[in-house]
Amino acid sequence: METIADMGGTRGWGRAPVPVDEPVFAESWEGRAFALTLLSMGRVSGRNLDAFRHALERLPRDDYLADGYYGRWLNAAELMLTDSAILAPGAVNARARANRGEQTDQPAFPEPNKPDYQNTAAGQLRTVAEPPRFAVGDRVRAKDIHPEGHTRLCGYLRGHRGVIELIQPAAVLPDTNAHFLGENPQYVYAVGFDSHELWGPDAESFRLHVDLFESYLEADE
Amino acid sequence: MTTSAPNRDRLPPSLRTEALEQLLVERGLVDSAVMDKFIATYENDVGPLNGAQVVAKAWTDPEYKERLLAEGTSAIKELGFGGPQGEHIVVVENTPDVHHVVVCSLCSCYPWPVLGLPPSWYKDPAYRSRMVREPRAVLAEMGLTLPADVEIKVWDSSSEVRYLVLPQRPAGTEGRPVEELAAMVTRDTMVGVAEVGS
Structure with a gap:
């Protein structure tokens, strides 16, 4: 899938930033978004890092870029949670508007519809019975x-x-x-x-x- | 393949984060206290000080260095470091002739157990897009101008393998204690965008 995430070699991004000292999370919401994403990722059907990366790359370009790294984590987490009907579409924005005092209808929690899926072990590494097809130097x-x-x-x-x-x-x-x-x-x-x-x-x-x-x-x- | 657009009417991410946390707590899916612990761990405990210990030990213990270059994951584990984003760590050694540098063009894969969470420059589209195409120019923009005869090797971390650069030990540091050496090793030198100063 050709996506915004596949950036290698693409043009138009400007100069590389000069490294500076910076806190781990520039703003407190970034730490919350980080932790929320890691935890909620494991609540769909196991902790599927690949599904999370796929959610990132399915984001519209503006959503991928607008709020930086943890902004895109937040958007991808929301996408995974609405895909599996853990949250209703629009629920996050509706709650955010309600929290700032706007009159708004908040959707009810839907009936979850999670993929029937289970990883065979924790982590991504596995053993396979066959030898590797290619050798060093091929x-x-x-x-x-x-x-x-x-x-x-x-x-x-x-x-x-x-x-x-x-x-x-x-x-x-x-x-x-x-x-x-x-x-x-x-x-x-x-x-x-x-x-x-x-x-x-x-x-x-x-x-x-x-x-x-x-x-x-x-x-x- | 569906692509959804959850945030057409964009609200500030701080507000949306707060809303998402509330909804997931109400759903019983996350616990705010557990979140606090996660955040504190990556703010205080897991960071480049871990990697610096690995590097300083490799500089002072030739047998450790041999193990580290042969089997990075287990050698790093000897110092107590492992966990998410560190299932298989490969260590590559900078020499006077070869300079290694690490990038993730597809997202921002980074060896968390030894370096913590990635800095903003590592996640910047300019770094991700250009390091695989014009590394010498990118390094120079970031403040590292390499001699023309140094070979550059770029590692694009596109699988679950994570890379740690073993930087060169500066001249004139013979006999310094390992703690003092570790204090000289910065995050940027272990990704390969800087050299350790003496």
């Missing part, structure tokens, strides 16, 4: 695919050639787990790409490593 290509749903295959890698540099532990496949459709654990590989393969002959020279799930890759014959 030449691979990131598939040129455009899934409609969640994926962790960065758009800027599609179709490009790289080399397997590290075999990482197998993990739950985000593409299905995010949709509550199964864990499908796979090996993950740190794939090394030459910057000129990605960005052309005039690009800076550097090496880029990205962790890619096995099904994102094909052998480069």
Whole structure:
């Protein structure tokens, strides 16, 4: 899914910020939004981090950007909670308006409709019986695919050639787990790409490593 | 694939956060006291001081450094650090010839157990979009100008693997106690956007 979240290589964001000393949470609501999101994420159908990331990337661009990092967490938490009918659409805004004294109708709590889903273990790492398909040093290509749903295959890698540099532990496949459709654990590989393969002959020279799930890759014959 | 627009008539996030907390407490889904504990943990306990201890130990204990580079997660666990966003941590070592830097172009994945929650620059769209495309220029804008012959290696954390940079130990620090060394190691040096000053 091509989304606002898939920012790698995109233009128009300006200069990189100079790091400054800053509190962990700039405003107190950010800490509340952080804790609310982490806790409520676990109240849908297990603690599904992939579903949360998918909620983030489904946000309209304005909602993704307007209130910064914890603003988007807040919006994604609300989206997950309304998706599973834990909250009624509009309930949060209605309560916020009521709290500031406006006359407003607040929707009743709906009957929850959560996905019938359970992860097989805590965390994202899993073991798989088969050996890894690729070995360190193998030449691979990131598939040129455009899934409609969640994926962790960065758009800027599609179709490009790289080399397997590290075999990482197998993990739950985000593409299905995010949709509550199964864990499908796979090996993950740190794939090394030459910057000129990605960005052309005039690009800076550097090496880029990205962790890619096995099904994102094909052998480069 | 549905995309919903919950906040077309935008209200301040502070008000919406307060409203969401009330609704979830009424629903019996969150407990405000538990939230307070979460917030305090990440404000006070889990932060870059953890990572700095790991780095200082690696600088002073060659066998530890070997374990850290071979099996980051378990070596970090030896110092008592682990937990969410740290299931599998890979440590990469900066040298006079190679400079590593970490980014998450898709969201803001970051090794919480050793560095805490990510700083605002790490979450900035400019950093996320450009670090995978023009790292030398981005580092220079952030205050780190690397010699032209230093090779840059960028790690885009797109899976559950988390990366920690082991920065170079500054010259002239031989014999300093490990606590003093740890105090020199900043968050930014462990992501790779700064070098440790002497």
